Amino acid sequence: MNFQIQIPATAVLGPALAVFVLVALARRRRDVPGWRGGPLVLRLVTALYAAAVASLTVFPLWIYGGDYRNQAAWIGQIQPVPLLMADLSMIPNIVMFVPLGFLLPLLLPRLGRGRTVLACALVSLGIEVFQLLQYLVLAHGRSVDVNDLIANTLGGFAGYAVLRAAQRTAAVRGALERVSLSPRAV
Numbered sequence: 001m002n003f004q005i006q007i008p009a010t011a012v013l014g015p016a017l018a019v020f021v022l023v024a025l026a027r028r029r030r031d032v033p034g035w036r037g038g039p040l041v042l043r044l045v046t047a048l049y050a051a052a053v054a055s056l057t058v059f060p061l062w063i064y065g066g067d068y069r070n071q072a073a074w075i076g077q078i079q080p081v082p083l084l085m086a087d088l089s090m091i092p093n094i095v096m097f098v099p100l101g102f103l104l105p106l107l108l109p110r111l112g113r114g115r116t117v118l119a120c121a122l123v124s125l126g127i128e129v130f131q132l133l134q135y136l137v138l139a140h141g142r143s144v145d146v147n148d149l150i151a152n153t154l155g156g157f158a159g160y161a162v163l164r165a166a167q168r169t170a171a172v173r174g175a176l177e178r179v180s181l182s183p184r185a186v
Helices: 009-029 037-057 090-107 113-138 146-166 170-179
Strands: 003-007 061-065
Touching (some): 009 037, 037 170, 090 146
Antiparallel strands (some): 003 061
16 A cells, blocks of 8 residues: 655644643643743743754654655665764754754753753754654655764854853843843742
């Protein structure tokens, strides 16, 4: 039996965001620390960012069966040699991870530069592994590229650098402290 099924981003991410908003409202109503004012806004912005990244890197999910199933070997979907195929297409990956490098230290104030960059690299690795699993299980055509991992990690580092540069200005630092999940702000 031949079939193709597409699961759009809105079918998964829409309900996930709705559940997040309901949880956020319930926690705000119960006056749970970190779920009011600026920290709540930070959490909502982060949820929207995560949904945007998922919609770009994971969705739409395609499920193929029968003759439609891709018969190419999975190993051909992996580009393991760094910078061999590097080009301008890496720029969107860098830009996509700048917000993560900016948001993570606000969400987890104890994260320094090294741990923030490591977290960005691990999130990127998770995306690449998920894309490979999609290909193996669903016969989805996404490729896995070490250059994406490098570009995403660079984007996370750039986001962290932008945050630290912004915090040098007193007015911006005050605004960021109001939204941060640091113990003072919560």
